[in-house]
Amino acid sequence: MSAPIRRRKTSSLIVLGIVALALLTMPFWAGSYNLRLATNVLLWVGLALSWNVVCGYAGYISFGHIAFFGIGAYVTAILMQPGVGWNFFATLPVGAVVAAVIALAVGFPTLRLRGAYFAIATWAMAEGVRELATVASITGGSGGLVLPVKSDDTFFYWCMLAATAGAYLVCFLLLERSRFGYKVKAVRDNEPAARAQGINANLVKNQAFILSAVIPAVLGGINAYWITFINPDSSLNTILTDQLVVMVLVGGLGHIWGPVIGGTVLYLAQQQFVVLFGDSTAYIVLVGALVVLVVLFLPDGLVSLLPGSRRLNLIRRFIRPRATTTTGSS
Template sequence: MTTHLVGLGVLVVVGAVYPLVFPGALTIAITVLLFAGWATAWDVLGGWNGQVSLGHASFVGLGAYVVAIGASHGIAPWWALPLAAVAAAVLAYGWGWTTFRLRGPYFSLSTIAVAEILRLIAINEGWLTGGATGVFIATLPEPFGIDLFSRTAQFYLALAFAAGVIATVIVVSRIRFGYQLRAVREDEEAAMAAGLDPTGVKLRAFMLSAALTAVGGGLYGMVLAFIEPHVIFSLLLSVQIALTAIIGGRGTVWGPAVGALILVGAGEAFRTTFAQANLLIYGVLILAVVLFVPRGIVGELVRRHVRRRYARRAQS
């Protein structure tokens, strides 16, 4: 745990000085931090608990719309973000209670369906969401004179979000709940025989993952300043969040953050360097990681570290 806390401290310190050193590269950094937070939140359910979701864009969109609708009614983001987290947790509870009795790929398919339902609601309930044309976030209050539309302020908010989610996972991985998550992931029947309620454990994981994701979605809405349902609830965004955690290493503290740095950074580099060929090279990179390091980058490093440690013990 000490190593993780040191890494978290390094992230905060580096993030604190980043805008001073690279003031012209804040947008890409905000994207990396948001995806790091979303993927780490996704990993609470998809990695630590083993329940793969392909619908986390629904929580991103829910958070963004809560902030946007709140702003149109004079509700400040620091009130709207907790409200978004609560709304996402309630949605996850109802969603999970209905679908966690499904086995195999059926839960993953249900997550796609729920995200699509929310997209259709956002399109058809124009009186609330602006409909298919979307909704602008025109004004936001300025706490202590801070412009929340400025990229610097948004960077520090994204940094706080990513650091907060990673800190949450560090704590969860070391407490009883974290061990319950891993027990259910490895063998539900054995966990049940040991006295655990697998559905209850998965519900708590889903609610925590959803609430954290929705907070990041609210920040994303502030960054975009315009929310359009076809984009914010898209399957592509859900897949990107899941891929970020899988490529980095599921069930690890730092895997999703490393995945965000690699995928978002590589995507931006390929787009500017290779122009039309960027998607091909991006796809080859993902394929190479899946084929040669199926545990993810950090997952493979952890595996090799554990093997070396046991080998030294066997020799001593």
């Protein structure tokens, strides 16, 4: 291993260690506001990770991904109602299983198609789930459901940290360090060639879609218990999917660090703009400008600016010769 590679890996480990230490000790030094802010950042990072699985790795655009978030939220809320009385932690795997079953039911027929068909199918799924939640009595209809109150921000921070860190670890091991990940990328890049190599493309795509559905379902259950009240507008709003799309595109589509960077940067920017300007209008303008700049100059997202990335090296090579030429001419 060359010295630059060793230095790069050492630097990455140091940064990861600092981030891990900050996250693990945050409840002991951060105030209540910062702890809630960090919990929301972890929530959006986890959701962005899940969308990156289906779009960045599998190559399918989902416009209804927030449906799985809402499914997890409603399963937890329903099972924790006074007449049922389930333990909070017992509701999370149930929500994950329900989301997985629905993902299989939707993905099995639609993942055989390419282009806009899958996107339209997922959008229709999200709208269907939202309409069902609006009219069904078990979901509380448009009035929503109230959950038992637990006033402990530290508890929900640990829950969200565990869920998001677990999601990142699963995505990293399955999509970056396993045969399954290579199969998913092979199907994404050239499905006929992958089939010719003996890969069951339909099975691989459905497995990736199910993985992308389980993560938001767990996060939705945690969030429902945290905010203590859910309704179709708060948990099944398709606008939330649009935010996921922007976060992943800005951070870096198809990169394991892309959703982490995009989710963190954009959520913190949104909160800062709300504090400064009192509404989200300025934030929307910022996001629009940022998306245009990323598409034009950083098509791989902000992740391409990380040390050791290929694009950053190209930028350095472009800058250095010009600096040398300018110095020589003077």
